[in-house]
Amino acid sequence: MDKKNKIIEASLELFGKKGYFETDIESIAKKAGVGKGTVYLYFKNKKDLFISTINYSLNNCNEEILNAVERMDTPSLKIEKYIDTFFKIMLENVSKIKFFTMNNVNLNNQIVDFSKNIDKKIVVKRFQILKDIIEEGIEKNLFKDFNSEIMTMMIVGLIHMEISRVMFFDIQIDQKRIKYLKENVIKILSKE
Amino acid sequence: MDKKNKIIEASLELFGKKGYFETDIESIAKKAGVGKGTVYLYFKNKKDLFISTINYSLNNCNEEILNAVERMDTPSLKIEKYIDTFFKIMLENVSKIKFFTMNNVNLNNQIVDFSKNIDKKIVVKRFQILKDIIEEGIEKNLFKDFNSEIMTMMIVGLIHMEISRVMFFDIQIDQKRIKYLKENVIKILSKE
Amino acid sequence: MDKKNKIIEASLELFGKKGYFETDIESIAKKAGVGKGTVYLYFKNKKDLFISTINYSLNNCNEEILNAVERMDTPSLKIEKYIDTFFKIMLENVSKIKFFTMNNVNLNNQIVDFSKNIDKKIVVKRFQILKDIIEEGIEKNLFKDFNSEIMTMMIVGLIHMEISRVMFFDIQIDQKRIKYLKENVIKILSKE
Amino acid sequence: MDKKNKIIEASLELFGKKGYFETDIESIAKKAGVGKGTVYLYFKNKKDLFISTINYSLNNCNEEILNAVERMDTPSLKIEKYIDTFFKIMLENVSKIKFFTMNNVNLNNQIVDFSKNIDKKIVVKRFQILKDIIEEGIEKNLFKDFNSEIMTMMIVGLIHMEISRVMFFDIQIDQKRIKYLKENVIKILSKE
DNA sequence: CATGAATGAGCGTTCATTCAT
DNA sequence: GATGAATGAACGCTCATTCAT
Incomplete structure (x- = not known):
């Protein structure tokens, strides 16, 4: 290296x-x-290093999610894999959590100016992956005909809230909880 | 004062x-x-001032939301009011955005230790207000029987994602967009 | 009061x-x-308070020593009483040690300017008490005919060194040690 | 440098x-x-610098005294040289006075905690040099058989008192005064 | 006389950045 | 290219002193 x-x-x-x-x-x-x-x-300086690190990390994570999701057959399984991979990356490498969401990069007061320099395409991609899956599910008549943009934001938002909950209340994420989240998301999305 | x-x-x-x-x-x-x-x-020191400011802000916002919501009759209207008020406070006072979510307090790396000192009850209350509304809607047979905890997290998550989007892409929030968000949330929740 | x-x-x-x-x-x-x-x-200000406190303390200590010494009959007993009282005051009230000597007031870097305001007569008196005793002993043909000024400075110096030793090495002063000091001083002073 | x-x-x-x-x-x-x-x-910080400075200064002075003393033949001359060098260093560099004695480091209220970090061996050495000379004098039957520990403390104490006197009363040390001190010390120590 | 809320000058320490080697 | 010694701006916090009540 x-x-x-x-x-x-x-x-x-x-x-x-x-x-x-x-x-x-x-x-x-x-x-x-x-x-x-x-x-x-x-x-160039500390800020440049920080931006570069965030972009590097976001890119890596996107690729990992994309790879995992592509190997699944049905939209439901893809959704579950998306959520799984999100949390897996988190559990694997706690330090990466902090860079893992657009949200924290963005709301993180100190670096609000930095966000202007982060590659927006990478962030957009994170959402696009999920939106594509949802639209696939709707097209195949497996998911309810909810607005796919809103649903995407709600699912990513749910994951962020869970991460927040875990960190804020200092609790551990276990597989049972992740299963519970996935099942309910699928239930909300699925027809019947 | x-x-x-x-x-x-x-x-x-x-x-x-x-x-x-x-x-x-x-x-x-x-x-x-x-x-x-x-x-x-x-x-006592800078950290103490910071914590106090966060708690003060969270408290104020909770009260404002609660007051606004209580005046509405139906769960749907309450949900819309909840979302409205959230964004209204934001638009009124951009600087408060940063304190407005559990998320940013929490994920904000620098202050992860601070979060231990933030009054968790206030944060929980923010969620509880919304969860109560959703459960009321389900009981009255107006909302689908989705898991109310998950739905709460998804709606708050959606708002956070929108705030992130707005800040990250440096765009303005307008009433049309808020209306669009509200309608889709109600559509997702409502029976028929 | x-x-x-x-x-x-x-x-x-x-x-x-x-x-x-x-x-x-x-x-x-x-x-x-x-x-x-x-x-x-x-x-007037903090320095004024400090000077006043030192003068007050020096005065009190001088009086206590003088009272104790006057009640003794022979120069030897007076010398012993002088040393005893010095240490007694110290042991009674450790906090006063710091004010107890001209030395520390003087050498204490921070307050070297203060020393110009301390009542020099009080300090001189401390020495004079001892010098008078020594000269009495010489006159009465009990002490060797050493220079009384030098001997005075040496005895006061000895006490200071002992205090320093005690504080520096963080040890306790006990009666045995004081007895040892007194006996040796008397032996150095006395004829035969 | x-x-x-x-x-x-x-x-x-x-x-x-x-x-x-x-x-x-x-x-x-x-x-x-x-x-x-x-x-x-x-x-590491201001205190560390202070301690280091004191140790440096004490060390330097010890060496200078030791060098000067070693070149003399008789115990009396050594004693005189010890006193001379003490005052010479003082006169050469008034600022060093403040670091020159265990006493002021010790009694100096503000830095009483610092004293725990000062190399005690260096301070002990200062006394040992003089004690060795006195014991040599006693062994060679030149000095009276006074307790050498006490005598050491008295002589060092005398020097401290003189320094105090000089600083406190803002007077100058002259060679005549030093000669007077040395002669009287030798007279006190010497047989006949 | 007595108070203590308010003040701001002052200082120890950190750390991003530079540059001579 | 690579280094790390050197720098000084910046900031949190303290505390002697003042003054309105």
């Missing part, structure tokens, strides 16, 4: 764990195993 | 606009029209 | 325990049971 | 002249000709 990637991986972990302002360049450099000055060879 | 309240109001605006780390005590004091030291008469 | 005295007593304890810079007016006022502003009715 | 040493030298002068609390890091940095942040590259 080249130095630039090492720096991004270190950033991902540290920004994720401690946030933008409480992460310092020195510790990123140390974790990446490079000199402090080296960071500035590859990134 | 006493000095403590002036300080909280100034905090609300500045923390909201610029976030925790980029807001400094001096500017809060200046905006509140008090001396820097005065802030420390009423709040 | 009037308010001024209450303030001085509180100062004595707090300045003694925590030093000039780490003692704040508010805690003095609180311990004295008066308002913060009241302190400024009786003393 | 490297930057660390420049900082220590500047600290020595400023802490010495103005004391711990009235010396600020910025002025130390300025005097040392380095940036404020540079101080924190070499020292």
Whole structure:
């Protein structure tokens, strides 16, 4: 792995764990195993590094979700896989949670200006994946004819609320809870 | 208005606009029209002021929503009022948006520790208000028999996603869009 | 006791325990049971209060030593009493130690300017008491004919060194040690 | 001279002249000709710098005294050299006075906690040098058989008292006075 | 006389960024 | 390219002093 990637991986972990302002360049450099000055060879400044890290992370996650979803046959299974993968990535790597949603990037006060620099296409894609699945389900007459844009936002919103709940109340996510969420989403979507 | 309240109001605006780390005590004091030291008469430190401001804001918003909702007759109208009020508060005072959701308080990495000090009852109440309305609708046989907890999270999630969308893509919220959201939510909930 | 005295007593304890810079007016006022502003009715400022406290303390200690010494008959007993009283005052009220010597007032860097305001007569008196005793002993042919000024400084110096040793190495002063010091001083002074 | 040493030298002068609390890091940095942040590259914090400065100074002085004393032949000459060197260092560099004695470090209220971090061996050595000389004198039957520990403390105490006197009464130390002190000490120690 | 709410100057410390090597 | 020593702007917090009541 080249130095630039090492720096991004270190950033991902540290920004994720401690946030933008409480992460310092020195510790990123140390974790990446490079000199402090080296960071500035590859990134203009701290904000540039942060944006780059977010885009990198969003991209990775999108790909992982897309890969997982594509392997499923029915819209219902795809929806369940989408939700599953979302939480799996979270459980696998807690530090990535923080970068995982458009929401937190966006509402995160400190970086509201940063959001202007994040690749919007990547964020849009996250929604598009789910919207496509829902529309497929409606077309195949498996899902109720709800507005697909709204339904997409509600499902992504549900996942965010659950993540919030988990973090805010300091509770653990277990498979039973995820199953419960998936079943109810499917029930809301499905005809009969 | 006493000095403590002036300080909280100034905090609300500045923390909201610029976030925790980029807001400094001096500017809060200046905006509140008090001396820097005065802030420390009423709040133990910056974190204490931040928590107090969040709780104050959450409380105010809850009350406003509750008042608005109570005056409506049917569950559908209540739901619409809930959504309306949510966005109205946002539009009235953009700076409050940042404090307006459990989500951003929670996911905001920098203040993840702060969340432990936020009055959880206030946050729970935000959800409870909506959940009660949905259950009322189900009981009166007006809404489909969806899981009320999940539905609550999806609707609040939808609002958060919309707020995110608005901020992220730097677009304005207009009445037409809000109407569109409300109608679709009601359509999803309602029997027939 | 009037308010001024209450303030001085509180100062004595707090300045003694925590030093000039780490003692704040508010805690003095609180311990004295008066308002913060009241302190400024009786003393021009913090430095004035400090000087007044030192002078008050030095005076009290001098009187106590003088009273104790006068009741003894022979120069040797007086010397022993002088040393005893010195340490007794220390043991009684550790906080006073800090004010107890010209030395610490003087060498105490922070307050080197203060020393110009301390009543020099009081300090001189401390030495004079001992010098008189030594000269009495020499006149009565009980003590060796050492230079009384030097001997005075050496005995007071010895006491200071012991106090330093005790505080620096964080050990306790016991009666055995004091006895040991007294005996050796007397042995050095006495003929035969 | 490297930057660390420049900082220590500047600290020595400023802490010495103005004391711990009235010396600020910025002025130390300025005097040392380095940036404020540079101080924190070499020292953990202000207290660490202070302790380091004291230890540095104590060490230097011990060495100077030891070197001077070793070159003398008889115990009497050594004692005189000890006293001479003590005062010489003082006269050379008034600012060092403040660091020169265990006493002031110790009794200095504000820094009583610091004393726990000062290398006690260095302080003990200061006394040991003198005690060894006295015991040598006693062994060689040149000095009276006084308790060497007590005598050591009295002589060091005498020097401290003289320093105090000088500073407190704002007078100058001259060679005549030093000669007077030395002669009387030798007279007290010597047989016949 | 007495109070304590209010003030703001002042300082220790951090850390993003630069630049000589 | 790579480094890390050096920098100084910036900020949270304290506390002596004032003054309206």
